Amino acid sequence: MSNALNLHPDFSSLVFFETRKPTGVEHFYDLFFAIRNKRVILFEHYNYKNKVMSSRKVHPLALKESKNRWYLIAVDTKDKMLKSFGLDRINYLDVSKNKFREKYKYNFREHFKNAFGVMNLAEQHPEKILLRCSRHQGEYIRSFPLHQSQKETKETPEEIFFEFFLHPTYDFMQEILSYGKEVQVLEPKVLVEEIREHLQESLNRYLEI
Known part of the structure; x- marks a missing residue:
């Protein structure tokens, strides 16, 4: 679709994209870089339910989209648990120069095979x-x-x-x-x-x- 719009600028008056855009996507490139290079990252994460901002230090492993929102899938160094973090709630992202050495064996294609969304699946069975x-x-x-x-x-x-x-x-x-x-x-x-x-x-x- 983007290629079609670039080749034919007049399409922009005929094709209308959703005006409601997800927030947090400005972090996408930095997170992708951190995942590819196994860099430890730090950020502030806001919890909508509890209305609390918390500091996080994680090992980033993957990015996942769900219902037009993007999520970071990472291991929290505090408790070694696999968690999902909405990109729209991430602030003050810092990609560290430090690399993590852990070799995680998660197969996310299988992990999310029976999932709907990105909720924690540890306590449920399909x-x-x-x-x-x-x-x-x-x-x-x-x-x-x-x-x-x-x-x-x-x-x-x-x-x-x-x-x-x-x-x-x-x-x-x-x-x-x-x-x-x-x-x-x-x-x-x-x-x-x-x-x-x-x-x-x-x-x-x-x-x-």
């Missing part, structure tokens, strides 16, 4: 998830799968059913909730209950207005 979708929404999900494990299991004139094998993370639950009444989780029961609780809490908030 499992089968069944969805029932309205015909209208199901056609969209069919043409643009939510995950690589997506399989179509059943179809009726009114509905399309899909099966997934992934971690039932908070990110995935938020994705399902974004479809409203058009998509319903049938299994696993734990995820069904979590979604029901979230919907009830949302309804209660509107009833208070």
Whole structure:
């Protein structure tokens, strides 16, 4: 698309990109350099939930995109845990001259194979998830799968059913909730209950207005 725009400048009045841009991408080159050269990096990271800025010293290993946001995948030297850091929350990035010698054996292609988003997967196991979708929404999900494990299991004139094998993370639950009444989780029961609780809490908030 960029090449087409460069070759034909008049396309700019015909092709419109999303105006909402992710923040933090200015760190991309420095982080890519640090990963390639195994450089220790230091930065301040802001936690939206706790509203706290914390100092981090990490061994950077990879970069991952999720829902138009970029994340740094790194080992925190404080506790030796693998973590993800949103680039939009990284400040005062410093790429050290010091190299880390540890040889990590993470296979991130496999690590994120059954993941949706970049949530910590250490405490969860992938499992089968069944969805029932309205015909209208199901056609969209069919043409643009939510995950690589997506399989179509059943179809009726009114509905399309899909099966997934992934971690039932908070990110995935938020994705399902974004479809409203058009998509319903049938299994696993734990995820069904979590979604029901979230919907009830949302309804209660509107009833208070």
